[in-house]
Amino acid sequence: MLKKLAAFSRKFFFLSQEEHDPVLEAEEMEALRLTFKSRYHSFKLLLAANNRILEGMGDIERALQGNESFSMSFVQTHSTAISVNVFRMINDMENIAPGKYTALKDCFVAIQKQIDALLGARKTIVDRRLVIPLAAVNSDMTDLVGGKMANLGDVKNRLQMNVPAGFGITAAAHEMFMQADGLQREIDRLFQVAGSDEDRNLDLVSSQIRQLIMAAEVPEPIYLAVVDAYSAMKAENDDQEIKMAVRSSAFGEDAENSSFAGQYRSELNVGFSQFFYYYKQVIASKYSVQAIAYKLSRGFRDEDIAMCVGCLAMVDAIAGGVIYTRNPLDSKDDAIYINSTWGLPKAVVDGNDLCDLFVVRRDDELTILKREVQPKEYHVICLEGEGCIRAATDDEIANQPSLSDEQIRELADHAVRIEQYYEMPQDIEWAIDDDGKIFILQSRPLQQMEAVLPGPELDLKRFEPSLIVDGGINASPGVACGRVFKVAKKVDILQFPEGAVLVVEQALPTWAPLVARAAAVVSEQGGFAGHLANVAREFGIPAIFGVKGAMAKMRNGDSVTVAADLGQVYLGNIGPLLEWTRPEPKLMLGSPVYESLKEVSRHIIPLHLLDPESREFAPQNCQTFHDITRFIHEKSVVEMFNFGKDHSFSERSSKQLHYRVPMNWWILNLDDGFSHEIHGKYVKLEEIASIPMLAFWEGFAAIPWDGPPAMDGKGMTSIMFRSTMNTALVAGVKSKYADRNYFMVSKNYCTLSSRLGYHFSTMEAMVSERSGENYLGFKFKGGAADFERCLGRVHFIREILERYGFRAVVNGDNLSARIEGYDMEYMIGRLKILGYLTLHTRQLDMIMGNSGLVTYYMNKLTKDIDTLLP
């Protein structure tokens, strides 16, 4: 097909106009259309990829301002997304101009290598240990034991705090497990069979994969390594058996803004005889429906996530909970928030009961600012055999504070020290055993938000009659409205409507998948330290917990407004509340994650190829992804232009525009540029469906031409005038000055090659609802007057174009102007301007010597244009 195209170019290149018109055969026309379609398709894909890259770079630049927190996974996700799209652009470019820019691939590989080295993305695991005792773990070992265990290693070994004995089962072990018996291959196959991300049945795939994992044997080396580690623990424990907590410690889990909260398994109080059953359950939870959906939505690659597993001696806790070293809901509040309950911390995390909250000031005395003691009717305790149970709390202690003042201060002290060590706010899980000893079970970065207080103008008095909930706990700030949908069972999840207000009795992690789809969440139980609260904050979904009687008070289908910051729910849509918006969150300059992003961004963002005309503008000079992107974008537009330029066509294969009278404009429909199949010789304006062409034409035909400037060449120019505007041109009558105007159109695309007298211009436009793909290019050359005057006109036109937002460059007597990325309405306006200028700048070269007239025309033209624009 490409050979054919080249043949067209040779045969029908414009310059041969003096000869009789070439005639394209029907078959050749069809080939031209097909080529156009395929290139057009590649071009659209290329632009889409270009946009995603620009968006991604925008995200990175915004992150580098340091106002928002982000995680390593943000860095990973964004650099991966950008590199995938750069690669796509290279391939699309290859389709558009085969073999022309192959050097780009080498640049890409070189840049990718540098980024990979920084991110250790596809790093093969060097340390092949399958199990590492916690006593030997530190935070440099994230790649071995996962973030959760690596952090805990620091707390134990560097901060010397009490952490239960234990070990991590490594990424190497996970790899071994998944490779054994071709498990991973089979999983990949199941994914493949299930089809694309959009249409696969997630439930089915998830179920199949997890059953596969549960049925797999744990490879013997892992088995032996775990037995060894456990035996060592047992030996330290006077040879007594130890019950374990088996917890996920996956890559990416517990990073600052990708919590994976509640998506992976952990199992408490497991006897060693059952250990491997639960190990497999944790591994399988990587493929839970929620986890798969989450990974998709957050752009994690399945193969990048190694499911490391942490095993800790079970602490039979008297009390436990979660400390936030700062207020997650208010970045200006640096007090320490201790959530606490009787028994295991699980009750706080799972959000099915109320818990105590103690707030401590960060001063030398660690002053206790607030004690909110809640009725703790249930608490979670270890069963004698295995597992744990939610048991009723004895009446006499249910309403007692679960911590003494001394314990509160001791916990606050731990919190301050851990935070100082990580130099970031932390979310810390802790437990106190029956000797009163504090154990740290987990510490991970805490995401903080900006508090938004209502301004004095917010007067809610008149809405008081519709206030249905007041005094709830703000678990995730914000305001939203939607229809109530109560969820009590898993089966309700299946029917949950997008954008509803999720109302539940308990803030269980089970509901996490619904949060992202909900407008807001209201729960009877739970506090702001639970998994579900984390997820709500992560997704920016307002949530109010601790709302007694919510299930009874709120009716399915009722429209309500949830104002989480106020702890209130109103019936109906409350306008003033919904207008209340939230500003930017906090700083994270200088954090290790920030530094990584900065390093990586050096290979992505800087732009070295600035001037397309310079000799440096070449593939081998691309040092960053931005360079490649810029280069391809520039060249792709040029290549697409060439399509219009290189492929002329005869009047016979195209239709002649009939606008009141037959015009000397010829139109080739490339795809869907006509509203229906046209059989005759003419196409009427109203039969044209090409948005850009119609816009151009509107500008062209809007204001009649005054005729040529008065001062010069009347006889000649009047011929030109007639030939363009007035044309009942008889075919075959071709003067030297005849105009040749060719449109190639599809619905959203159009090229124009126009030869008006002595000058030549091309225009290419893509205009659709997708602003990111919109662009408009215009080239203009030549004139009948002497070079000086031509140049004068070129600059004259450039000045007008620049006034209206075009980027225009003049090179010799060549003008090229471009505009891109604006919405449809704007693009249509610019096309009208081009249409107008095409008609009204003709022969203006003749007056370029006369500055008075130049000013006159400048004023007239811009005034006219202003009437064309909305």
Added chain:
Amino acid sequence: MDTLRVLIVDDEDDFRETIVKRLNARKIQSEGAASGVKALEVLKDKDFDVIVLDVKMPDMDGIETLRHIKKLKPETEVIMLTGHASVEFGLKGMQLGAFDYVMKPAPLNELLDTIGQAYNKKRGLIH
């Protein structure tokens, strides 16, 4: 807490036996039945609070077994075990009186939560 009695109905021996063992380790009195027919036989002599019922079984499938159970012991709560959840399936099971569903391979704590909820419903703690 009174002793909660659970019947696990599934033709997959491994799965059934493991779950029964794990539940018993948690002081939940449970036993297994390897088919729908066997489950109905057991039910003639014994009462259970909650039945966990696999949808896909040879001879008599879960839905059919559910119909019989609801005729025989309407007060027993039934949790369907399924390899995939769809709205139609969910509605059908619930129309026939099932309490809820859990997806295979049914992580233990998820199954326990649902069993707990079903038990609460049976005891009239929730509606």
